[in-house]
Amino acid sequence: MKASELYAPTLRESPAEAELTSHKLMFRAGIIRKAAGGIYSYLPLGWRTMKKIMQIIREEMDAKGGQEIMMPITQPAELWKESGRWDVYGDEMMRMKDRHGREFCLGPTHEEMITSLIRNEVRSYKQLPLMLYQIQNKYRDEIRPRFGLMRSREFVMKDLYSFDKDVDGMNVSYQKMYDAYAKIFTRCGLKFRPVEADNGAIGGGHSHEFTVLAPSGESNIAYCEKCDYAASDEKAELKTIKAEPEEMKPLEKVETPNAHTIELVKDFLNVPIEKTIKAVAFQDDDGRLILAFVRGDHEVNEIKILNAVEGALHLHMAEESAIIAAGGSPGFMSPMGIKDGTIIVADSTVMEMYNAVAGANETDKHFINVNPQRDFDRKKIIVADIRLVKEGDPCPKCGEPLKMTRGIEVGQVFTLGQKYSKSLGATFLDENGKETFFEMGCYGIGVGRTMAAAIEQNNDEDGIIWNRAIAPFEVVVVPVNAKNEDQLDYATKLYEELKNSGIDALLDDRKERAGVKFKDCDLIGYPIRITVSPKTLESGEVEIKIRKSGEIMNFKREECTKKISELLKNL
Numbered sequence: 001m002k003a004s005e006l007y008a009p010t011l012r013e014s015p016a017e018a019e020l021t022s023h024k025l026m027f028r029a030g031i032i033r034k035a036a037g038g039i040y041s042y043l044p045l046g047w048r049t050m051k052k053i054m055q056i057i058r059e060e061m062d063a064k065g066g067q068e069i070m071m072p073i074t075q076p077a078e079l080w081k082e083s084g085r086w087d088v089y090g091d092e093m094m095r096m097k098d099r100h101g102r103e104f105c106l107g108p109t110h111e112e113m114i115t116s117l118i119r120n121e122v123r124s125y126k127q128l129p130l131m132l133y134q135i136q137n138k139y140r141d142e143i144r145p146r147f148g149l150m151r152s153r154e155f156v157m158k159d160l161y162s163f164d165k166d167v168d169g170m171n172v173s174y175q176k177m178y179d180a181y182a183k184i185f186t187r188c189g190l191k192f193r194p195v196e197a198d199n200g201a202i203g204g205g206h207s208h209e210f211t212v213l214a215p216s217g218e219s220n221i222a223y224c225e226k227c228d229y230a231a232s233d234e235k236a237e238l239k240t241i242k243a244e245p246e247e248m249k250p251l252e253k254v255e256t257p258n259a260h261t262i263e264l265v266k267d268f269l270n271v272p273i274e275k276t277i278k279a280v281a282f283q284d285d286d287g288r289l290i291l292a293f294v295r296g297d298h299e300v301n302e303i304k305i306l307n308a309v310e311g312a313l314h315l316h317m318a319e320e321s322a323i324i325a326a327g328g329s330p331g332f333m334s335p336m337g338i339k340d341g342t343i344i345v346a347d348s349t350v351m352e353m354y355n356a357v358a359g360a361n362e363t364d365k366h367f368i369n370v371n372p373q374r375d376f377d378r379k380k381i382i383v384a385d386i387r388l389v390k391e392g393d394p395c396p397k398c399g400e401p402l403k404m405t406r407g408i409e410v411g412q413v414f415t416l417g418q419k420y421s422k423s424l425g426a427t428f429l430d431e432n433g434k435e436t437f438f439e440m441g442c443y444g445i446g447v448g449r450t451m452a453a454a455i456e457q458n459n460d461e462d463g464i465i466w467n468r469a470i471a472p473f474e475v476v477v478v479p480v481n482a483k484n485e486d487q488l489d490y491a492t493k494l495y496e497e498l499k500n501s502g503i504d505a506l507l508d509d510r511k512e513r514a515g516v517k518f519k520d521c522d523l524i525g526y527p528i529r530i531t532v533s534p535k536t537l538e539s540g541e542v543e544i545k546i547r548k549s550g551e552i553m554n555f556k557r558e559e560c561t562k563k564i565s566e567l568l569k570n571l
Contacts, residue, residue, distance in 0.1 A: 068135075
């Protein structure tokens with residue numbers, strides 16, 4: 001490819017709306033252009049990288065026995081209603097009706113579609129295991145699309161679905177995909193970590209997110225330096241913290257004027273924050289009041305509450321009127337005195353406290369000497385781990401203090417079990433001729449997010465630093481003065497030799513100033529730049545610049561291609 005024929009409109013300034021480094025650089029380097037909020041066009045450089053990532057994915061999926069298919073993007077509502085997810089996805093689902101009034105959606109994912117396909121075609125255990133995947137557009141109506149390809153409404157995703165005859169087989173398929181994902185992201189040159197994650201609206205059982213480590217990431221990750229434990233902050237399991245046993249003092253109600261926050265309570269009563277109990281009130285989609293209680297220095301994890309409360313799909317902050325109707329007082333709440341019918345969830349650490357402070361469900365009043373084991377009605381309380389992890393919490397595996405970092409989720413693997421096969425009636429005949437539900441798994445990779453994450457993790461003040469495997473071009477050959485026929489001819493022959501050797505090269509034959517071309521090379525991030533200058537014609541040596549390190553070296557013309565091939569192996 002010649003740069004004079006390449007559509008790569010680079011920019012010197014970033015669009016005002018771009019926040020993340022990757023978003024800015026993808027605009028400036030001519031990789032994407034915005035069509036609408038959360039919807040982008042991929043320009044040639046961007047699509048070349050996308051195709052390279054997709055090829056790596058295909059190779060690793062095929063190596064594990066995956067078979068590529070293509071399913072419809074437009075999905076009938078009936079399938080989603082069968083699975084019970086038509087309402088779960090809520091406003092994120094892009095819905096529409098055809099001219100006959102039939103409801104459809106633009107697929108945010110394809111569990112229903114693939115299960116429908118298999119239930120009509122696969123009838124015997126002899127046809128299992130089966131792993132089918134596709135790479136196609138997905139659609140989710142994000143309430144606030146932002147950060148370029150990180151959170152968009154239309155995006156390219158690889159999704160594979162596994163079908164097995166039993167749980168053991170499902171776990172084998174899960175491990176195959178786990179291993180394949182590790183290879184994919186390693187080949188893409190990413191620093192990543194698999195972390196235990198919540199399944200969310202997908203449902204099912206076990207799950208890992210593959211997260212690229214980056215300060216700008218949206219995910220919070222708790223990890224242990226002593227062992228291999230890592231989990232998203234939504235999923236991180238926390239050990240119950242047991243307070244030192246004390247003699248239980250008599251429960252007492254005290255005046256706490258205007259002390260409607262934990263900070264005000266602890267200061268007014270002069271008690272450690274670890275001796276206070278914090279209340280947070282929610283309502284779910286059905287209007288049910290859910291009161292959550294954690295230790296005063298802890299935060300409530302909404303995902304864990306959803307997992308603890310049967311039938312709760314979404315949470316929002318409770319209306320004051322709902323709290324009062326249940327016998328509570330906003331800012332002064334505890335489980336004591338709350339009316340029947342209210343859902344009360346207490347963190348397991350709360351239940352191990354002694355002589356603590358909690359609201360009295362009366363304005364400007366608190367209880368002191370609260371002993372949850374004695375004073376809370378265990379029959380009316382769900383006790384669970386509902387707190388959000390923080391740095392220093394003990395690792396659930398080895399007990400060492402956890403560290404926190406941020407990351408970008410680029411892939412996730414799930415075990416689904418029989419969640420979809422049961423709801424959609426997908427069965428096969430086992431070895432005994434018995435109708436049995438498939439054990440399923442699903443495995444997704446955000447292709448655009450992977451590209452964006454690679455840029456987020458690998459850049460400098462001059463632009464992108466691509467890993468060779470996913471760079472739009474591996475090498476760019478730049479004649480300093482393309483108007484000089486001798487330089488251009490020399491560069492063209494070198495470019496053709498590189499191409500004939502299997503190296504993905506670009507010839508920058510534009511009649512631009514050398515400085516402009518060099519800036520574009522660094523901005524776009526080609527791993528290797530070869531410069532052909534007047535000095536090259538005199539000495540027979542070409543200048544090589546390594547984008548990642550900035551190192552410059554010179555090689556004899558006759559050994560250039562061989563040296564470039566060797567250098568690329570380490571980039």
